[in-house]
Amino acid sequence: MIKLEGLSKVFPGHNIPAVKDLNLEINEGDVCVLVGPSGCGKTTTMKMINRLYEPTGGKIYIRGEDALQMNPIKLRLDIGYVIQEIGLFPHMTIEENIATVPNEKQWPKDETKQKVSEVMTLVGLDPKVFKDRYPSALSGGQRQRVGVARAMVSDPPIMLMDEPFGAVDPITRARLQNEFLRIQERMGKTIVFVTHDIDEAIKMSDTIAVMREGELVQHATPSDLLSAPADEFVSNLVGRNRSIKRLHLIRINEILDEVDRAKPASEDAKIGEVEKQIEESDIRSVIVVDKDNKLKGVIGVSDLKRKSGEVAGDYCQDVTDTITSDATLNDALSVMLECGEGYVAVVNEDDQYEGTITLGDLLNVVKEEG
Numbered sequence: 001m002i003k004l005e006g007l008s009k010v011f012p013g014h015n016i017p018a019v020k021d022l023n024l025e026i027n028e029g030d031v032c033v034l035v036g037p038s039g040c041g042k043t044t045t046m047k048m049i050n051r052l053y054e055p056t057g058g059k060i061y062i063r064g065e066d067a068l069q070m071n072p073i074k075l076r077l078d079i080g081y082v083i084q085e086i087g088l089f090p091h092m093t094i095e096e097n098i099a100t101v102p103n104e105k106q107w108p109k110d111e112t113k114q115k116v117s118e119v120m121t122l123v124g125l126d127p128k129v130f131k132d133r134y135p136s137a138l139s140g141g142q143r144q145r146v147g148v149a150r151a152m153v154s155d156p157p158i159m160l161m162d163e164p165f166g167a168v169d170p171i172t173r174a175r176l177q178n179e180f181l182r183i184q185e186r187m188g189k190t191i192v193f194v195t196h197d198i199d200e201a202i203k204m205s206d207t208i209a210v211m212r213e214g215e216l217v218q219h220a221t222p223s224d225l226l227s228a229p230a231d232e233f234v235s236n237l238v239g240r241n242r243s244i245k246r247l248h249l250i251r252i253n254e255i256l257d258e259v260d261r262a263k264p265a266s267e268d269a270k271i272g273e274v275e276k277q278i279e280e281s282d283i284r285s286v287i288v289v290d291k292d293n294k295l296k297g298v299i300g301v302s303d304l305k306r307k308s309g310e311v312a313g314d315y316c317q318d319v320t321d322t323i324t325s326d327a328t329l330n331d332a333l334s335v336m337l338e339c340g341e342g343y344v345a346v347v348n349e350d351d352q353y354e355g356t357i358t359l360g361d362l363l364n365v366v367k368e369e370g
């Protein structure tokens with residue numbers, strides 16, 4: 001889909017090339033993540049793909065066609081671009097910001113409005129709430145969602161995403177990543193994604209391209225990169241604890257059926273029965289659900305002492321945080337550490353209970369994989 005052949009960029013007045021003889025092939029529908037230290041040429045590579053920068057050497061093929069022979073403005077309309085600093089126009093509303101490319105393509109106004117509203121919903125921004133706001137009235141994470149929506153709105157087959165989730169806290173970041181992966185599963189776009197964060201790279205990618213000082217050091221699947229780093233630079237980058245890093249590669253739904261799934265208690269269950277369940281549980285707690293299987297809360301050993309009533313619902317406490325089953329085991333670990341609990345409840349999008357992942361389950365996975 002995208003083929004870079006001997007691609008180079010020397011900026012005027014520089015002796016050292018920013019990108020040097022880069023060969024990289026990205027298959028259709030794949031997410032290729034570029035990683036490497038600051039200044040190694042990631043953004044420059046992206047900007048050559050959509051020809052914001054003209055290469056000083058080499059070739060770029062898109063679907064077999066020579067991109068350097070195409071009209072750069074036309075080319076760019078087919079390549080969604082999420083720029084490193086988000087880059088929203090401050091004097092334009094969110095709706096106007098997202099509509100930039102459709103307006104350039106002169107889509108009918110109604111169609112544009114409709115499509116903007118669709119992509120906003122897709123990235124988790126309620127159009128009714130946000131479309132008429134200005135970027136300054138959004139949080140960093142919301143602005144990043146707008147950046148992603150803007151790149152997606154005209155449904156380009158290729159997306160270049162330069163640190164799209166850079167400016168948010170780890171928990172929001174994990175949510176954005178999971179939403180992105182969910183969307184990508186449906187859309188199957190060819191994506192070049194830049195990050196500094198090797199964990200993000202492992203989680204998001206079909207392949208990882210490691211760059212250093214303008215050169216490609218290794219291009220491999222995340223699993224191969226972890227098991228066979230090309231040199232010391234790559235093995236330092238992926239770091240120690242490679243078996244723990246594998247937690248990024250496994251999604252909760254892949255192990256949820258295998259883990260010993262303690263049954264939840266119904267909110268109207270007699271507390272005596274629940275007490276027995278708690279004693280038998282590895283985590284000394286039991287999840288409580290309502291009649292629609294929606295998560296109500298959790299009862300731990302200490303909650304029983306309060307003698308608040310007859311049934312489970314009278315004793316249960318709110319759970320601090322939950323997770324969805326498309327998140328990774330590493331996301332599960334983060335939530336556990338964040339909440340200070342040895343488990344996390346897994347729910348679906350309607351907040352229905354699907355199971356519990358415990359610290360013990362994660363240890364088992366690391367042991368097996370190691």
Ligand SMILES: Nc1ncnc2c1ncn2[C@@H]1O[C@H](COP(=O)(O)OP(=O)(O)OP(=O)(O)O)[C@@H](O)[C@H]1O
Nearest residue numbers: 011018036037038039040041042043044045084196
């Ligand atoms: N417009 C430009 N003019 C001159 N030099 C540039 C220009 N853009 C980038 N460079 C230089 O090219 C090299 C690669 O920069 P680039 O922005 O591609 O790095 P990067 O890998 O994206 O880094 P970061 O992770 O910090 O975003 C750097 O040495 C940078 O100073």
Ligand SMILES: [Mg+2]
Nearest residue numbers: 042043044084
């Ligand atoms: Mg950059």
